[in-house]
Amino acid sequence: MIASIKYMSILCMKEDRDRLVASLQKCGEVMVEDTDESVRNAASSADMLRRMEKLREGIKPFVPKKPLFAEIPQVEEHEFETVSESDLQKASEMERLLADIAIKKAADAADNELIRQLKPWANLNIPLEELGDSEYASFILGTVPLKRLEGFKNAVISGVMGMDIISDDEKTAYILLSVIKNESLAELAEYGFERITLPPLKGNVRDTIADLEVRTEKSNKEMAAVREKLAVLAAEGNTADLLYEQYRADYERETVPAAETNETVLIEGWVPEDRIEIAEKAIRQATEVCDIIYRDPLPGESVPTSLRSGKAVSQFESITNMFSVPSYGGTDPNKVMAPWYWIIFGLMMCDVGYGALMIVFGVLLKKLMKPKGTINQIINVILLSSVTSIIAGVLFGSYFGEVWNPILFSPLKETTKMLIFTMLIGVAHIFTGLIVKIIENIRAGKVFDAVFDQISWMLIIAGFGLIFIPAVKTIGMIIAVIGGIIVLFTAGRAKKNIFGKAVGGLVALYGISGYFSDILSYSRILALGLATGVVGMVMNMLAGMVQGPWWGYMISIVIYVVGHIFNLALGLLSAYVHDCRLQYIEFYSKFYEGNGRLFKAFSLEPKLINIKQQNGGN
Amino acid sequence: MSGTAIAIIGAGLCAALAGCGSAVGVMTAGKANAGVTSEKPDLFGKLLVLQALPGTQGIYGFLIAILILAKITVGMDASQGWSLFGAAMPMAIAGLVSGIAQGKTAAAAIHMTGKQPDASGKGITMTAMVETYAILALLTSILLLTKI
Incomplete structure (x- = not known):
């Protein structure tokens, strides 16, 4: 069912705005609408939000890895509402440590780079400050490729210069060149000589390197200490996540769209009629001085859809919403879809063992993760469908892939029978869709449309079906022909001229191929049921092959479980x-349009943590 | 050639070709998945479902191969062997081609989900459309096998 909805305008004094918005967010029943007049305020919490985002990113490597399917941590509602001073302090402490690490890392990187630069010159026996120009001579450092060293040596000798090879590695020789001041080095460049300028340092190279190494080692030790401290802080509690969510909620409060005058604030939005009382109570709690006006949705307005279904059916809502949200004023298909989804899911699994495993894993996941929203709904759907899986498994005698005492028949042995069975399921499913449309049409006063567009097709399909039963073959043919004639003569009725009407009828009759491919499509129930069964059987076979010695049984257990x-x-x-x-394709195409907009209340919706609900919840 | 050998070749081809189709399909989708996940790691769960979809052809091919193996006996004549070979072909060929095709559709759906995370359901439907023909081929193979 789709809840009837009202448009709500709340007018209050500016000084009450924050309290009102907080109260609305807490009650979570109103969908605030962005109107032409409303403005979104710049938020002061935006900076803090960004800071927390950065902090969370920064401490990620230090937070202990959560186990798969970990439960989302919970906080009390009052804890969530106000940012605690100690949390903030802890956050700033973590930020300080992170910054400390960053500085140390940068300094370390610079030192290491320097060490790398100096390493080849470790054997240089003059202090670094004496490099460069003296009164008459220059001491120059540089590199020469080893391959051209001989030529270079000759050039140095013929140029009346001196050289020392300080060190060499596989490719390069590191050279100290002593030349007369202002001597041109152009000739040497031909041998691949490259001048190297070291950073301005003093003293012996070897000592400098040793000093640097001591320094980096010390800094590494300090860094390890800081990291450890940070790891301890990051591991205890979930301060950063909590603060992040608190500021995000704050940010959402501050940026809620509202129209403003000098003294007053106008907040507008949608509220389901059955929740008006709760919303109003929340507003009155925040402020006494305010005016609330309700009105019905205007025609042509894009009204959000708030679905109200029973506990079981509501688990299937996300499946419809994934296709298209029901439109406000349209039909809610969940009530008819849910039972069918439930049955077909069971037929597709079609195994007692797997049905039991679905219960085990479903319950385990719910216990461990305490999931919310869509994931919770999907797990519930699996849990519900375990019932139909087990029933189908008993009917068709499938137990972990093994065939045992089927009540009806075994799909593996009597595949054609099962194929017909799935097609019948398909016909029933499609007929359900058509019947929903018939009811809709009749309610809208379009009885003829129901006869022409839906009943006619039901006659054709039913008639064709009866043809396969020898006893009623003629009756089936007659029924199918009647249906066909109805379609042929009425499907083109919307067309203006006679030619259009005739062509319209013929084209519509061609739609029979559509209906048959729809029905044929249900054969996937058989295919999937068989696939599950046979693969399960293969696993049993593989496990059986290794059995024999005691270790064979051990391996077979592993194969059973993993397989x-x-x-x-x-x-x-x-x-x-x-x-x-x-x-979506076979069922909804018969009656459902959707194209709605989902009602999404302005509410507290932390993703990283759960707020403990006072009134239970699901 | 003996019928047994022909049937074994058929079963082998069925598992191999359909497996290749799925491998290529899952690879294509996986590449797209890696790209989108690098930008939006949160979507990984949704995208993995899409990536897994082209993987079913391989299972179907495997399934038919097993069903054929159950029917192979030593000393079959050539016509029996060719019958089993023929029954394997729908799944083998359709598995190969539809696996690759479904992979491409899955990659497109993954890109779409990357831009509009809420559209993942539609992407799943689009991808499942391709699989229909693999399922029809599977059925054809199974039904042919029941006639042998």
């Missing part, structure tokens, strides 16, 4: 996807 879990995961993925597809 069946793998098959279960694959089967679940396929069943989820293809069940969705059958709903």
Whole structure:
């Protein structure tokens, strides 16, 4: 069911704005709308939000890795509402440590670079400050490729200069050149001589390197200490996450769209009629001085859709929403879709063992993760569908892939029978869709449309089906022909001229191929059920092959466990996807349009932490 | 050639070709997934579902190969062997081509999800459309096998 909704305008004094907005956010029942007049304020919390984002990014390497499927940490509501001073202090302490690490890292990098530069010159026996020009001579450092060293040597000798090879590695010789001051080095450059200028340092190179090494070592030790400190801080609690979410909530409060005058603030939005009381109570709690006006949605207005279904059906809402959100004023298809999704999912899994595993893993995931939102709904859908999986498994006798006492028949042995069965499921599913449309049409007073567009097709499909049963073959043919004639003569009724009407009818009749491909599409139920069954059987076979000695049994247990879990995961993925597809393309095409906008309340919605709900919740 | 050998070749081709199709398909989708995940790591879960979709052809091919293996006996005549070979072909060929094609669709859907995370359901549907033909081929192979 789609909840009836009202447009709400709240007018209050400017000084009450913050309290009002906080109260609205806490109650989480109003969808604030961005109107033409409303402005979004610049938020003072934006800076803090960015700071926390940066902090979270920075401490990521220090936070201990969470186990897979870890539970989201919880905080009390009052803890969440106000930023605690100690948390802030801890955050700044972590920021300080991070900055410290960054500075130390930069200094270290510079030192290491210097060491790298100096290393080849370790054997230089004159102090660094004496390099360069003296009164008559210059001491110059440089490199020459080893290959050209001989030529270089000759050039040095013929040029009346002196040279010392300080060190060499595989490719290069490091050379101290002593030349007369202002002597041109152009000739030497031909041998690949490259002058090297070291940073302005003093003293012996060897000592300088030793000093630097001592310094980096010390800094490394300090850094390790700082890292350890940071790791301890980051590991205890989830301060950064909490602060981040607090400031994000704050940011959302500050930037909530509202129209303003000098003295007053106008906040507008949607509220479901059944939640007006809660919303109003929240507003009155925040301020006594305010005016609340309600009105119905105007025609042509884009009204958000708030769905109200029972506990079981509501788990399937996310599946419809993924396709298209029901429009306000349209039908909510979840009530008819959910049972079908449930049944088809079961038929696609079709195994008692896997159904049982679905319960085990579903319950485990819920216990461990305490998931919210869509993920929670999907797990619930799997849990619910475990029932149909087990029932289908018993009917078709499948237990972890092994066939055992089927009540109906075994799909593996009587594939054609199962194929017909799935097609019948398909016809029933499609008929359900058509019936929903018939009801819709009749409610809208379009009885003829229902006869022409839906009942006619139901006659054709039913008639064709009956043709396959010898006893009622003629009746089936007659029914199908009647349906066909209705389509042929009425489908073009919207067209203006007679030619258009005739062509319209013929083209519509061609739609029969569409209906048949739709029905054929349900054969995927058989295919997926068989795939799960046979792969499970293969796993059993593989495990059976290694049995014999005691270690063989050990290995076979591993194969059983890993194989069946793998098959279960694959089967679940396929069943989820293809069940969705059958709903979207084969079922919804018959009656459902959607194109709505989901009601999304202005609320506290932390992702990194959970706020403990006072009133239970799901 | 003996019928047994022909049937074994058929089963082998079925698992191999459909497996190749899935491998290429999952690779194509995986590349797209890696690209989008590098920008938006949060979407990884949604994208992984899309990437896994072209993987089913390989399973179907494997399934048919196993079903054929169950029917192979020593000393089959050539016509029996060719029958099994023929039953393997729909899944082998359609598995190869549809796996690759589905991979490309999955990659496109992954890119779409990267830009509009809410559209992942639509992307899944688009990708599942391609799989229909692999499923039809699987069915054809199974039904042909039941007639042998």
